[in-house]
Amino acid sequence: MTRIILRRLLMLLFVTAGVTVICFVISRLIPGDPAQLMLGPRATPQAIAELRTRLGLDQPIVTQYLAYVSDLIRGDFGTSIMTRQPVLAELLGYIPATLELMLLAMVLSIAIGVPLGVVTAVRRDTWVDNLGRGLAILGISTPTFWLGLMLMLLFYAQLGWLPGSGRLDIGVSPPPHVTGLYLVDAALAGDSLAWRSAFNHLLLPASTLALASIGTVVRLIRSSMIEVLGEDYIRTARAYGISRGRLLFVYALKNALIPFVTVLGLELAALLFGSVVIESVFAWPGVGNHVLAAILNLDFPVIMGFTVLASVVYVAANLLVDLSYLVLDPRIQAVG
């Protein structure tokens, strides 16, 4: 077991190194001189030359890369051109809003996608199955940004049931900062008004993100449930007279969920990019919206900082997924 974990950690190191190389290469693809970009069009040649030396741009490329990595390790992601603030601190400040959105989206997509996947597997080739699969195909074929606009059009503009932008109603003050997640903070402070307002604001963007991944969840749960339901131990359990509900949701689903954990890890990539798109649709003050502003202003330190951060989080999350297999599936331990 320790050997597997060690091997995975080694792999993590290798992949993270690869990630930094890729990000470094991308940041060197940016047309024009970074020093010129940072100082703006009216900078004197002398100021540019000074900054080039300070940034180490006159050093050999390998030295530049090593400097880049050592900066990253020290948490120095550079300075935003738009705001002149340190990139990392700024990004971290936006993370709670994005995290809250992603967490609710994940909860929604599991709460809806898993039962739907089970039902379509059990009622295979009936109208329920066809409907479920049709919806799943639609789900993976629908652009998230468009879905967000449609939900906004329907539930905000037409029906007026839910707010269309921001995190709180005007006039509602944010709960005292503990975690930065308004739902948690408001609950801790016992502020039911802020909690309800925060929840209402979360519903549309989180549902949009969730709907985008439900299709994948349904398709995966369906196929792995079908496989598991055909196994001998299920037939044995059925012969023992175990109730249908228990059979499905305890005996079968437990094993069908194993490949699903991997997908959760991979879905994180969709959520990370989805947050950029969805936050801009719903004016959600999170990381994604900040990055979008950076894109429009060609603020490369922010864009690259986000890319490095998102990549490292993603790699680490998938490492956790791999390790969770060891707990979920004893067969892997035995082979290890």
Next chain:
Amino acid sequence: MKPISIAATLPLALRTPLTLAAAAVAAVVCFVALFAPWLTPYAPNAMDLNSVLQPPSWKHWAGTDELGRDLLTRIFHGARPSVSAALGIVGIGTAFGLLIGTLSGLLAGWFDTVVMRLTDVVMALPGMVVALALTAALGPSLFNAVVALGVLAVPAYIRVARGQALALREREYVLAARSMGASTWHLMRAHVLPNVLPPVLVFMTFHLGASILASSALSFIGLGAQPPDAEWGSMIGAGREYVLGHWWYVTIPGVVIILTASSFNLLGDALRDWLDPRLARDKA
């Protein structure tokens, strides 16, 4: 496998009404992309400030935008960049992935190890986020978005092709050809590539659907197609400011994207069942 006998079963693959409908939609989209200029009486960038933001009518079937441009015309013309972007992304992925993947599986050894570790790194990245950074770095344009998305898709194709080639490597007829002195190039072209193609073809079909979504998403946030060019994603991006009160502006291009992407996804399903009848039987 004999290509002719497989081709003879093509009508079987198109048997279900849903697959037939998907094939029809895909055909219509390609037709529209090819013949866009002759399908409507308007030019895609012709402004008419006397009829801005008009709802759908007999004169403008899909309404007009904030500059009075005919939206149906722009949707038709938008099929060109949207479809060719998807084809470009899939093309880059296939060209490099098929070649490197097949070679990697066939040669095995150190080449295979290096290729696999490199694909591990790229596939460990959140693809769309990196595509976003890469496109921003190359400069916002649809061409650069296609290059970024295409390059990032190569490892997935490598995996598909390599897995298949690795399995074929030990087959008797390949071993026989090798023992008779066939060169690696000949082995690849005559014996391995034709049999690597089917799973790659299935992957390509699904990837077409995903690529339409990916390139339109980059265009939506301003990194892909640039104004005034008509492209489905950037049309929705431009229309979002007017979404309240002018439903048709963003709704119709979105429906077109969904129809196109889902038709490719359905065709991918059908193609997979056709090339791998085992799955189709499982389903029945």
